[in-house]
Amino acid sequence: MRTRRVGASGLQVSQLGLGTLTWGRDTPVAEAKALVRRFHEAGGTLVDTAPAYGNGVAEKIIGQLIHTDLQRSDLVIATKGGFGVKDGRRVVDTSRSALLDDLAASLRRLHTDHVDLWQVHAWGEAPIEETLEALDHAVRAGMARYVGVSNYVGWQTARAATWQEAVPGRTPLVSSQVEYSLLARRSEIEVIPALRSLGMGLFPWSPLGRGVLTGKYRGGVTPRGSRGAADHFSWFVEPYLEDKSRAITDAVAKAAEGLDLLPHQVALLWVRDAPGVTAPLLGPRTVEQLDELLGLDDVSLPAQITAALDDVSGGPNVGRTSTP
Incomplete structure (x- = not known):
């Protein structure tokens, strides 16, 4: 698998990342380990996780793997802080103490002394300068290499x-992680142009439109065992089952048929090669699903297909024609 540089930093990652959102709940431990092994065999390095994923189970699985099947240096481990679930409620706490406590706990679960990329999981109520000082501290202490x-x-x-750039010695932000797919292009308006101007990389999550762009929900049927059929995930999928999304999904399926590809391969290629993207984060639950998304290094969408998908999903992507 090819690698890409994260923004203007020196950090190199595989051009696809492996996400771990469902680990410990919808993805059993044995299957999660098999996913990492297969991803590594294919040349993948970037594994993205968070304390909130499986209530820490996802990090524990990675920690076990880098002491059994893999070397620590085989993976670029990205995790997060500042978000969790307590007593059934989602809690965002980006204070210095909460963030550093999260990182210390992550390192214990990962069985490592550092993560390659540490990310603030969400914007919080703590003063931004306090949040960012926690990132500075983590890098100075060797607990994180990049933030x-x-x-x-x-x-x-x-x-x-800009706050980090204002004073020499502060640690620059190298990346941002946001939702981005043919069904979610809002980030093209402000986020992606900002990242480009700031020299930051982009890690799109849900590049397959929360699974909808695979075509599994076409015809108004929700397959048994899918995320849309799960009580804890149906709310996540439902917003992309309306008429506009169906038209986009149909267009992806038509393009796939003409290119002799699978619909989710077309959807992934559109995101992977979009302006400003560093590495889409994949969320397969089985090795079979992952295999269908690997081996696409030498495949790209024809310009005419890309333009047609742009048009049907919201209009031209101005980043394709803007001056570098």
Whole structure:
């Protein structure tokens, strides 16, 4: 698998990342380990996780793997802090103490002394300078090599990155993680232009439109065992089952048929090669699903297909024609 540089930093990652959102709940431990092994065999390095994924189970699985099947240096481990679930409620706490406590706990579960990329999981109520000072501390202490943010909108991204640039010695933000797919192109308006201006990389999550772009929900049927059929995930999928999304999904399926590809391969290629993207984060639950997304290094969408998908999903991507 080819690698890409994360923004203007020196960090190199595989051009696809492996996400771990469902590990410990919908993805059993044995299957999760098999996913990492297969991803590594294919040349993948970037594994993205968080304390909230499986209530820490995802990090524990990675920690076990790097002491049994893999070497620590085989993976670029990205995790997050500042978000969790307590007593059934989602809690965002980006204070210095909460963030550093999260990181210390992550390192214990990962059985490592550092993560390659540490990200603030969401914008919180703590002063941004306090949040960012926690990132500085983590890098100075050797607990994290690089830092970034996740789920920040454009102005939040610009404010945080500019604060770090304002004084020599602060740690620059190298990346942002946001939702981006043919069904979710809002980040093209402000987030992606901001990242480009700031020299930051982009890790799109849900590049397959929360699974909808695979075509499994076409015809108005929700397959048994899918995320849309799960009580804890149906809310996540339902927003992309309306008429506009169906038209986009149909267009992806038609393109796939003409190119002799699978619909989810077309959807992934569109995101992978979109302007500003560093590495889409994949969320397969089985090795079979992962295999269908690997081996596409030498495959790209024809310009005419890309333009047609742009048009049906919201219009031209101005980043394709803008001056570098």
